[in-house]
Amino acid sequence: MSISIxxxxxxxxxxxxxxNINLNIxxxxxxxxxPNGAGKTTLMRILTTLIKKTDGIITINGINIERKKDxxxxxxxxxxxxxxxxxxxxxxxxxxxxxxxxxxPAPKRKSLVIELLNKVNLYQHKKVKVKALSGGMxxxxxxxxxxxxxxxxxxxxxxxxxxxxxxxxxLRNLLTDFSNKxxxxxxxxxxxxxxxxxxxLAIIKEGNLLFSGKVGDLTExxxxxxxxxxxxxxxxxxxxxxxxxxSTVSEGDLLKTxxxxxxxxxxNAVKINPSIEDAYIKVVKDGEI
Amino acid sequence: xxxxxxxxxxxxxxxxxxxxxxxxxxxFYFTQFFxxxxxxxxxxxxxxxxxxxxxxxxxxxxxxSVDDPMLEMQIVYSxxxxxxxxxxxxxxxxxxxxxxxxxxxxxxxxxxxxxxxxSKGIVEGKLxxxxxxxxxxxxxxxxxxxxxxxxQFNEKYISSYINRPKTYEEAIKSFEDIVNKDKIxxxxxxxxxxxxxxxxxxxxxxxxxFILTRDKRxxxxxxxxxxxxxxxxxxxxxxxxxxxxxxxxxxxxxTHATFIFSQLASVSxxxxxxxxxxxxxxxxxxxxxxxxxxLSFLLSxxxxxxxxxxxxxxxxxxxxxxxLKGEYGLSKYVIRFNTVGQYDNFIMWQxxxxxxxxxxxxxxxxxxxxxxxxWSWKRGNIDASPKNKFYFSKI
Ligand SMILES: Nc1ncnc2c1ncn2[C@@H]1O[C@H](COP(=O)(O)OP(=O)(O)OP(=O)(O)O)[C@@H](O)[C@H]1O
Ligand SMILES: [Mg+2]
Numbered sequence: 001m002s003i004s005i006x007x008x009x010x011x012x013x014x015x016x017x018x019x020n021i022n023l024n025i026x027x028x029x030x031x032x033x034x035p036n037g038a039g040k041t042t043l044m045r046i047l048t049t050l051i052k053k054t055d056g057i058i059t060i061n062g063i064n065i066e067r068k069k070d071x072x073x074x075x076x077x078x079x080x081x082x083x084x085x086x087x088x089x090x091x092x093x094x095x096x097x098x099x100x101x102x103x104x105p106a107p108k109r110k111s112l113v114i115e116l117l118n119k120v121n122l123y124q125h126k127k128v129k130v131k132a133l134s135g136g137m138x139x140x141x142x143x144x145x146x147x148x149x150x151x152x153x154x155x156x157x158x159x160x161x162x163x164x165x166x167x168x169x170x171l172r173n174l175l176t177d178f179s180n181k182x183x184x185x186x187x188x189x190x191x192x193x194x195x196x197x198x199x200x201l202a203i204i205k206e207g208n209l210l211f212s213g214k215v216g217d218l219t220e221x222x223x224x225x226x227x228x229x230x231x232x233x234x235x236x237x238x239x240x241x242x243x244x245x246x247s248t249v250s251e252g253d254l255l256k257t258x259x260x261x262x263x264x265x266x267x268n269a270v271k272i273n274p275s276i277e278d279a280y281i282k283v284v285k286d287g288e289i
Numbered sequence: 290x291x292x293x294x295x296x297x298x299x300x301x302x303x304x305x306x307x308x309x310x311x312x313x314x315x316x317f318y319f320t321q322f323f324x325x326x327x328x329x330x331x332x333x334x335x336x337x338x339x340x341x342x343x344x345x346x347x348x349x350x351x352x353x354s355v356d357d358p359m360l361e362m363q364i365v366y367s368x369x370x371x372x373x374x375x376x377x378x379x380x381x382x383x384x385x386x387x388x389x390x391x392x393x394x395x396x397x398x399x400x401x402x403x404x405x406x407x408s409k410g411i412v413e414g415k416l417x418x419x420x421x422x423x424x425x426x427x428x429x430x431x432x433x434x435x436x437x438x439x440x441q442f443n444e445k446y447i448s449s450y451i452n453r454p455k456t457y458e459e460a461i462k463s464f465e466d467i468v469n470k471d472k473i474x475x476x477x478x479x480x481x482x483x484x485x486x487x488x489x490x491x492x493x494x495x496x497x498x499f500i501l502t503r504d505k506r507x508x509x510x511x512x513x514x515x516x517x518x519x520x521x522x523x524x525x526x527x528x529x530x531x532x533x534x535x536x537x538x539x540x541x542x543x544t545h546a547t548f549i550f551s552q553l554a555s556v557s558x559x560x561x562x563x564x565x566x567x568x569x570x571x572x573x574x575x576x577x578x579x580x581x582x583x584l585s586f587l588l589s590x591x592x593x594x595x596x597x598x599x600x601x602x603x604x605x606x607x608x609x610x611x612x613l614k615g616e617y618g619l620s621k622y623v624i625r626f627n628t629v630g631q632y633d634n635f636i637m638w639q640x641x642x643x644x645x646x647x648x649x650x651x652x653x654x655x656x657x658x659x660x661x662x663x664w665s666w667k668r669g670n671i672d673a674s675p676k677n678k679f680y681f682s683k684i
Contacts, residue, residue: 012672048515051672068669072517079511086507087303099292100516100523106292145512 001027001061001152001183003047008056010042010207017042019207021056029179031194031201032187033280039207040187041080044155047185048077060153076151078142080158080187086131090122090141093130094148101149116144120174136167143174154184160193172197191277203283210287215276222279227261229269230254239265244285246278260285290526297500297530306495311538314488318542321484325549329473329557334460352452353459361451362425363416365442366406368450369432372441373399379441389437398435402428466632474550474565476630481546482569483613483626485539489577490623491606497531497582498595501664505593510671520665521658528586528657535578536570543570573624573642576649580622583656590663617641622649 003025010018018039034040045051046058049068058065065071084093094113103109117123120140125133133141139159146154156175160168175184176197188194194201195215202212211218226246231239236248236255243265246258258272259265260282274282301307326332372378373396377388391399405428409417420428426444433442441447455463467476501524504510543566554561585598608620613627617638624642626635667673 045511045671048511049669050511050515052670069517069519072515075515077512077515081508082511083508084512085300085503085509087300096296097512097516099296100513100518102517142512149517 006057029198031198034204076146078146078156091126222274226274227269293526358422369403470632472562478565478569479626482573498585498598514668521661524661579653583653586660
């Protein structure tokens with residue numbers, strides 16, 4: 001089971017949203033990380049046959065992406081922002097979409113829908129109209145509909161955005177469970193989502209692939225670059241101009257500052273082991289140059 | 290497929306638009322069609338000796354159009370004189386007809402033309418023409434041009450007022466045709482289909498033109514378009530669903546009409562044809578509905594927008610609505626037959642009507658196929674929009 005992306009380019013008119021991307025994705029959870037406008041949604045829409053690539057070759061499990069009908073059979077997709085006919089309730093929505101996946105006969109579809117509703121904890125809300133769903137419930141419905149055809153490839157676009165911590169955790173667990181013997185691609189700009197779930201990840205920014213590999217390789221990249229220094233406000237302002245600052249925490253009058261630098265930035269700076277977040281920020285910052 | 294049809298029907302049944310549609314059709318039905326005799330015998334012409342009071346000299350039995358060049362010249366001649374005197378001419382517009390004021394030159398031209406047709410005028414009720422019918426045609430054509438075209442002197446409209454009163458015998462024949470050849474409901478079925486056809490020519494778009502844009506409107510397209518279902522199946526089931534609803538709606542009115550006529554007929558012991566209203570609904574009105582819904586499907590997909598169908602259909606509709614009967618060329622997607630009876634004319638035109646209806650049926654099927662092809666392309670190109678200048682080159 002694999003997705004292979006070769007020299008993928010996507011242009012919207014003159015704007016290049018994806019620029020010559022090369023990527024291999026294998027079984028398990030795969031994180032797609034990038035700031036706003038990076039091209040995450042664009043990549044996912046191409047993989048789910050909703051938009052056409054401008055250039056490049058993509059195969060999913062050996063099937064060329066141009067063979068839309070075959071691709072559609074094996075992918076499930078949770079869009080970043082979606083809804084459904086507002087007058088339909090949760091159950092009807094899944095039933096309807098099940099028909100669009102050619103799941104017949106009706107009793108089979110019914111038991112599948114009920115199974116999925118239980119899986120995402122929506123069974124007791126099955127009569128709630130789509131227009132009345134909370135953000136979290138809607139996202140869970142989104143997961144359920146993406147699983148309808150028992151996809152080999154599940155693609156979820158920023159699934160955790162706007163969810164409370166508890167809901168977020170449950171969602172991550174659900175996805176991790178599902179990723180067994182399948183590919184789950186998860187896009188986010190929140191590093192934490194990836195940290196706890198994905199073994200492999202890619203970072204894109206403004207359409208360019210900045211990194212792809214294992215989480216360990218990413219932190220390795222930032223190994224000698226992350227420092228902590230305790231600074232006064234004046235020296236912080238000075239430092240800010242020279243080095244990218246990741247975070248600051250105030251300690252009395254002073255500020256404990258986490259920053260990126262190739263060499264020791266100031267007297268009292270201490271080198272630390274980078275977190276994934278540090279490494280992500282470093283990669284994104286370096287990508288600017 | 291049945292599931293999707295059922296779901297779409299259910300969706301429409303919950304929509305207020307459907308009930309507005311039914312209301313509008315009902316309005317046409319009751320205000321336009323439903324002027325029925327309280328008794329079938331009332332349709333029978335009264336013998337002349339029993340007509341006591343005809344003080345206005347109006348034709349007692351209605352009028353019938355004639356093909357009589359002499360009479361035509363006489364009537365048009367009188368109209369020329371009258372129009373010059375009143376100083377106004379009826380101009381047939383695209384949507385509404387207008388009275389136009391004439392300039393002095395135009396009035397003079399009318400008098401001059403009338404004089405050319407006949408210098409002596411009408412003597413003892415008969416026109417004394419100076420010209421042949423052919424020359425008269427030329428003169429009248431120039432008149433229409435001088436007045437700006439499309440006036441009441443245009444060839445298209447002249448025939449509508451070249452009438453003479455019907456005789457009693459002719460009126461009796463018309464009545465007998467209604468009773469015997471048309472079994473009453475045939476005669477009324479055609480005018481029923483005429484009025485229902487007017488509504489079917491445009492109002493179904495409010496039900497059909499927003500079906501395919503709905504997915505995007507409700508942001509559901511990203512979870513619908515990438516499903517396994519075939520585009521043809523998806524579009525066809527929506528198409529069938531909306532047409533079932535509309536057809537049922539017209540059949541309901543046909544049923545009401547049949548019921549009323551069966552009652553009227555039983556009072557005076559006439560026999561009626563119970564299938565006539567259904568027959569004309571299915572063969573005249575339904576192809577119109579099929580065409581309207583299929584074209585609106587296609588347009589709404591191409592433009593990602595349902596409302597564009599409105600101006601398109603407004604234009605097609607007005608082209609189709611005139612004349613009230615007798616023209617069934619392919620530019621008319623609505624069958625007009627705005628008269629009760631005239632069975633013989635109907636038979637004469639029937640070949641044209643059948644050809645027209647079959648043509649629209651075929652066109653509708655082609656349009657639905659085309660709509661599914663375009664939808665199939667669209668579901669893989671959701672970033673394309675008509676605003677995007679590359680859009681059309683991509684199709
Ligand atoms: N339909 C479109 N037409 C033109 N430009 C587009 C279109 N969709 C996206 N873009 C542009 O392409 C770039 C990538 O957008 P995309 O939505 O893929 O980013 P993203 O990584 O998903 O961002 P976010 O985190 O905000 O969701 C952006 O600059 C966006 O403005
Ligand atoms: Mg996005």
